[in-house]
Amino acid sequence: MMNDRLIIEGCVRHDSRAQKVLYEKYSGLLLGVCMRYAANKAEAEDILQDSFLKIYFRIRDFSGTGSFVGWMRKVVVNTAITHYHLNLKYRYHVDIEEFVSAESGIAGFDEDFYTADELFRVLSDLPRGYRMIFNLYAVEGYKHKEIAEMLGIDTNTSKSQYSRAKAVIRDKLEKSGRLKASYHG
Amino acid sequence: MKAKKEDRYLRELFRHKLEYAEIIPDPSVSAKLMRKLAVREFLHFNPLRFNIYYLGGIIAAGIATMLVLSNGNESKERDKTKQPQEIIEQIPLSDKNGIVQTTPQVVPVNTNPADEEKPDSRIRNASDSSGEAVVIKAIVPDQDTRDKYGLAPGIVSKSLSGKDLFKSTSGENLKLREMGISDEKLFEASLYEGCAPLKVSFKNNISGFDSCLWTFGDGGSSWKNDPEWIFDVDGEYRVVLKVFGKEGVLSESSEVISVFPRPSARFEIQSDRIAVPEDGVRFQNYSAGAVRYLWSFGDGTTSDLFEPLHMYDQYGNFNVSLKVYSERGCSDSLMVYNAFSGSAYYIDFPNAFIPNPGGPSGGVYSSASDESAQVFHPSYSGVAEYHLKIFSKLGVLIFETNDINIGWDGYFKGQLTNLGVYIWKVRGNFSNGEPFTKMGDVTLLKN
Numbered sequence: 329m330m331n332d333r334l335i336i337e338g339c340v341r342h343d344s345r346a347q348k349v350l351y352e353k354y355s356g357l358l359l360g361v362c363m364r365y366a367a368n369k370a371e372a373e374d375i376l377q378d379s380f381l382k383i384y385f386r387i388r389d390f391s392g393t394g395s396f397v398g399w400m401r402k403v404v405v406n407t408a409i410t411h412y413h414l415n416l417k418y419r420y421h422v423d424i425e426e427f428v429s430a431e432s433g434i435a436g437f438d439e440d441f442y443t444a445d446e447l448f449r450v451l452s453d454l455p456r457g458y459r460m461i462f463n464l465y466a467v468e469g470y471k472h473k474e475i476a477e478m479l480g481i482d483t484n485t486s487k488s489q490y491s492r493a494k495a496v497i498r499d500k501l502e503k504s505g506r507l508k509a510s511y512h513g
Numbered sequence: 514m515k516a517k518k519e520d521r522y523l524r525e526l527f528r529h530k531l532e533y534a535e536i537i538p539d540p541s542v543s544a545k546l547m548r549k550l551a552v553r554e555f556l557h558f559n560p561l562r563f564n565i566y567y568l569g570g571i572i573a574a575g576i577a578t579m580l581v582l583s584n585g586n587e588s589k590e591r592d593k594t595k596q597p598q599e600i601i602e603q604i605p606l607s608d609k610n611g612i613v614q615t616t617p618q619v620v621p622v623n624t625n626p627a628d629e630e631k632p633d634s635r636i637r638n639a640s641d642s643s644g645e646a647v648v649i650k651a652i653v654p655d656q657d658t659r660d661k662y663g664l665a666p667g668i669v670s671k672s673l674s675g676k677d678l679f680k681s682t683s684g685e686n687l688k689l690r691e692m693g694i695s696d697e698k699l700f701e702a703s704l705y706e707g708c709a710p711l712k713v714s715f716k717n718n719i720s721g722f723d724s725c726l727w728t729f730g731d732g733g734s735s736w737k738n739d740p741e742w743i744f745d746v747d748g749e750y751r752v753v754l755k756v757f758g759k760e761g762v763l764s765e766s767s768e769v770i771s772v773f774p775r776p777s778a779r780f781e782i783q784s785d786r787i788a789v790p791e792d793g794v795r796f797q798n799y800s801a802g803a804v805r806y807l808w809s810f811g812d813g814t815t816s817d818l819f820e821p822l823h824m825y826d827q828y829g830n831f832n833v834s835l836k837v838y839s840e841r842g843c844s845d846s847l848m849v850y851n852a853f854s855g856s857a858y859y860i861d862f863p864n865a866f867i868p869n870p871g872g873p874s875g876g877v878y879s880s881a882s883d884e885s886a887q888v889f890h891p892s893y894s895g896v897a898e899y900h901l902k903i904f905s906k907l908g909v910l911i912f913e914t915n916d917i918n919i920g921w922d923g924y925f926k927g928q929l930t931n932l933g934v935y936i937w938k939v940r941g942n943f944s945n946g947e948p949f950t951k952m953g954d955v956t957l958l959k960n
Contacts, residue, residue: 342559347550351543356535363536373542380546381553444534447527466524467532494523 332396339387347384354397355380358404364463365408367452379407405468409478412460442501450500458493465490699766700754706771708843710745713770715752722756722763730770747774776802776839778847793822796833803837803845811852825853858895858943865956868923868930876919889955890920891939899941903955906934923957932959 335353338346359376366372382403390399451459460479464470465486472490476483555564703714717725717738727735729742730750744750753767779799796808798820808816810823811831825831834848869887878888889903896917903912903921911930912921923930938952 342554342557342562344550344554348547351546355538355543357533359536359538360531360534363534364531369536369539372536373538376538376542377546377549381549384550385553385557442526442530444530447530448534448536451527451531462527467528469528494520497523498519 336387336390336392336396339384342384350383351380354400357397358400361401361404362408363448364451364467365405365412365459367456367459371411375404375408375411378411379404382407401468405464409460412456412479415456442504446504450497450504453500454493454496457489458496461486461489462493462497698768699756699764700768702752702768702770704770705768707773708775708839708841709747709772710743710775711770711772712741712743714741715739715754717754717756719756719764722758724757726755726757728753728755744770744772747772773841773843774802774839775843776800776837776845778803778835778837778845780833780835780847780849782833782849782852793824795822796820796835798835800835800837800845802839804840805838807836807838809834809836858945858947860891860893860896860899860939860941860949860951862891862937862939862951862953863889863955864953865958866923867958867960870929870960873924873927874922876914876922878918878920888920888922889937891917893917895944897942897944897946899939901937901939904936904938905930906936911935930957932957 335346335350339350355376358379359372362372362375362379363369366375379400383400386403390396451463454462461475464475464478465472470478472483472486475481475486479486554562558564558566699717699719701716701718703716704711707713715727724736725738727737727740727742729735729744729752731744731746731748733742735742742752750770750772751767752770753765755765756763777800779801781797781799783795783797798806800806806817806819808818808821808823810816810825811833812825812827814823816823830851830853832848832850833852834846836844836846838844863886866886866889874888876888876890878890891901899915899917901912901914901917901921902910905911911925914921934954934956936952936954938950940948940950942948
């Protein structure tokens with residue numbers, strides 16, 4: 329297996345073998361990232377393809393310092409944001425009803441209780457905007473101010489959307505938790 | 514505080530589970546990506562690969578080469594491909610009566626002896642704008658066509674020679690519209706009049722052209738040499754044929770095609786049930802645009818009346834047809850297969866009746882008086898022999914009759930039978946001898 333440095337050098341030269349190796353090595357991880365932003369696998373794969381094209385053609389922009397994977401993840405997230413904006417153009421934004429922030433009886437969620445698969449499903453069921461902001465804030469770790477800039481929205485919108493997203497997610501997790509409990513119990 | 518803690522839990526849950534989660538993409542994604550990549554790479558300049566910039570360069574170079582070559586070879590090409598029909602000649606300006614010959618040959622009319630030795634010299638002259646010589650492309654119909662239209666070669670010669678030629682000596686735009694044959698029939702149609710929809714085959718009688726355009730007068734057109742056209746709506750259509758040579762319109766000609774309206778044959782049969790031989794059948798004629806009618810009743814007889822009344826002398830499924838003709842002789846026809854789907858003979862029973870609780874009536878009924886359905890009886894036509902039996906559900910024979918005019922009043926041995934379902938069975942023959950057997954149930958209801 330080539331190491332990242334060789335792969336990057338190959339890709340800079342537009343060497344098709346290096347491009348292929350890059351895909352083989354990172355497509356799984358990056359599709360995982362895409363999946364969080366997408367409503368379904370097909371959409372995630374679209375984002376993945378566009379991301380790889382960007383990576384292949386902008387690989388010179390990678391400074392060489394810092395994590396290559398981190399850089400690629402950033403490209404993927406940016407591509408997902410582009411897709412999000414493209415999709416917004418073609419659909420009316422339907423805001424789901426306000427959630428009353430219900431006091432949850434559970435202090436925390438047992439990590440072992442949920443599989444990655446279930447969490448992906450919870451995310452993919454979210455409205456587009458909620459999914460975007462939840463991902464950027466909770467998983468990618470961006471600040472609300474940064475998110476607001478990236479998406480071209482107000483900081484407060486980002487915050488309120490995040491808390492609504494959270495409410496929906498909590499609701500879904502509790503439901504699937506109860507279902508699980510009833511299966512096991 | 515609690516909310517903050519929960520928020521942290523939630524973030525950690527998703528981050529830990531999903532930040533490095535891997536999903537294996539569908540193998541097709543890789544293939545699609547590689548295809549997209551190949552296209553992008555092609556569009557991207559890279560000195561090491563073949564890409565669109567190189568392709569563009571090659572195409573540009575190719576076009577340039579072709580332009581250079583075609584400039585020199587254009588007249589040569591034309592000469593090679595069209596030689597049997599086209600003649601390139603040299604006519605010295607000084608000679609007012611340019612000699613035209615209809616045989617496909619290059620005739621050295623110039624006294625320059627070099628031309629006789631070098632066949633290519635006329636090409637040189639073609640591109641030579643010195644005005645010393647002019648190139649004339651003439652269309653000469655083949656022998657057959659000329660014979661057909663009585664065109665002596667001389668006519669062509671005459672029209673080609675003389676001053677006309679020198680009116681338009683502007684190089685490539687040389688038009689030869691005055692060909693002598695343009696007033697003649699340039700094309701033939703298989704039909705000049707007929708009934709809609711009219712299919713006409715056209716035959717282009719001239720040859721030696723580059724392309725021809727037919728316009729059919731109904732909005733349609735064709736670039737075929739010998740097109741076929743269907744005029745689906747009646748009317749008068751002016752069909753125009755334009756013939757193009759390299760230098761423009763060579764000739765055009767037109768013909769009028771008359772398309773007559775077609776009548777429509779329509780009729781209805783009053784009833785699809787006939788009782789032979791009693792009933793006469795009336796045919797209602799809804800035809801339009803017709804002046805003459807020809808009926809065929811399917812039993813070997815015909816009629817030319819507008820609305821005939823026909824008596825069939827035997828039962829059968831006849832195919833009735835009507836053919837109508839317009840004044841112009843256009844015709845249309847309509848045939849109804851198996852016009853008489855059912856015999857007019859039938860027998861049907863109701864599925865319920867309400868006996869009169871006042872006492873047995875003896876079952877005598879008439880269709881007019883039995884509106885309250887007090888007697889169980891059939892509705893029928895053409896029944897000759899008849900035998901009806903009615904059973905209880907247990908199979909006890911309750912009622913029997915051979916007289917179709919007597920129905921069941923719902924009484925058995927003077928007593929009104931119980932409410933419920935009874936079985937009936939009927940046998941018999943229709944008056945044409947066709948037997949029937951039917952069985953069913955009837956519900957006895959009470960008021």
